[in-house]
Every structure is written in C-alpha cells, then in structure tokens.
Amino acid sequence: MSDDQIVTAPVQTRRAMLLGAGAVGATVVLAACGTDNSTDGGTDAAPGDDANDPGANAPGAGGDVLTKTGEVPVGGGLIFAAKDVVVTQPTAGDFKAFSAICTHQNCPVTNVDGGTINCSCHGSKFSITDGSVKNGPATRPLAAKSVKVDGENITLA
Structure with missing residues (x-):
C-alpha cells in the first residue's frame, strides 16, 4: 500500500444495525422453538411429575x-x-384472582397497595375485592380468574 492511498472503514447505517439486531433476535426466538429429541421431552422430571405433562403448568x-x-x-x-x-x-x-393485564391499554399491573391493584402505565386502579375500576383511565374491570385453596396451596382452578 502506498502512502497516498486512504483506507476507510465501511460505514454501517442505523438501518443496517437494526436489521442485523432483528435478525439475531429472530434467530434466538426460532432456536427456542426448536424440537427436543430427548426421550422424556427435555425434562429431568421423574415419570408422574407435572413437568412431564405439557399442560400441567400452563x-x-x-x-x-x-x-x-x-x-x-x-x-x-x-x-x-x-x-x-x-x-x-x-x-x-x-x-380472589384477576387478570394481571390492565383493561386500559393492556399494560401489566405493577403492584397491589392500599386495597387496589395498580397499573403504573396510566394510573388505573382496580379493587382487590372484585376487580372493579377504582380510578381510571380504565373503564372496564379486571377479568376474574378462578383459584382453589387446598390446605395452604393456592392453585389456578
């Protein structure tokens, strides 16, 4: 190379960077969805454990x-x-049990305090008793879910 040649590094555009990052993310997601060829479905659980039942912990x-x-x-x-x-x-x-997704704009609720279930996205508050709206902007209550108390365990029903 002579002294009068100028070498520059290739310029990477913001679009190329974002596309590359998206491709990496898609690869990770697809890899996670791959099949498992192990004989027990990829779990280390013993036969009869809930981990062997794909719907048991859904x-x-x-x-x-x-x-x-x-x-x-x-x-x-x-x-x-x-x-x-x-x-x-x-x-x-x-x-009681309720959906943890705010009915205003589908943000996850963030805490339970002062007798209300609270969404910090826009300030909606819901009753811990029946899921009704205590403070907007949400206008619809949280959907009720069924739970079962068996001894000291609380399970989804």
Whole structure:
C-alpha cells in the first residue's frame, strides 16, 4: 500500500444495525422453538411429575400452585406476571384472582397497595375485592380468574 492511498472503514447505517439486531433476535426466538429429541421431552422430571405433562403448568391450567395462603397479605395481594394473574386476600381467608393485564391499554399491573391493584402505565386502579375500576383511565374491570385453596396451596382452578 502506498502512502497516498486512504483506507476507510465501511460505514454501517442505523438501518443496517437494526436489521442485523432483528435478525439475531429472530434467530434466538426460532432456536427456542426448536424440537427436543430427548426421550422424556427435555425434562429431568421423574415419570408422574407435572413437568412431564405439557399442560400441567400452563397459565390457566388446573393444579398450578401459585403460592401459599400465608404469602398473600390480608388487604393486599401478589402479582404472578409469568401467569398473568393477581391473587388478592381482601379479608382473612378470602382469596380472589384477576387478570394481571390492565383493561386500559393492556399494560401489566405493577403492584397491589392500599386495597387496589395498580397499573403504573396510566394510573388505573382496580379493587382487590372484585376487580372493579377504582380510578381510571380504565373503564372496564379486571377479568376474574378462578383459584382453589387446598390446605395452604393456592392453585389456578
């Protein structure tokens, strides 16, 4: 190379960077959806365990233990984001469950405090007793879900 030649690095545009990042993301998603050729479906669970039953731990599936009764505060509740459910205990021993997705613009609710289930996206608040709207902009209540209390276990019904 002579002294009068100028070498420049290739310029990468913002569009090319975003397309590349999108391609990597799509590859990761597709890889996660791949098949598993192991004999037990890819679990280390023993025969008879719920892990061998593909529907046993699916959101909304019966028998899916969410928490223990002693973990849900009286007058409050817990959010199980992975299951899209909120479990509340308005009064001692009375357990309720609702969708964890705000009816305003489908944001996940973020906390349970002061007797309400709260969405921090736009400030909507819902009753821990019946899911009704206590403060807008939401106009529709949270959808009720069924839970079963078996001893100290709270499960989706």
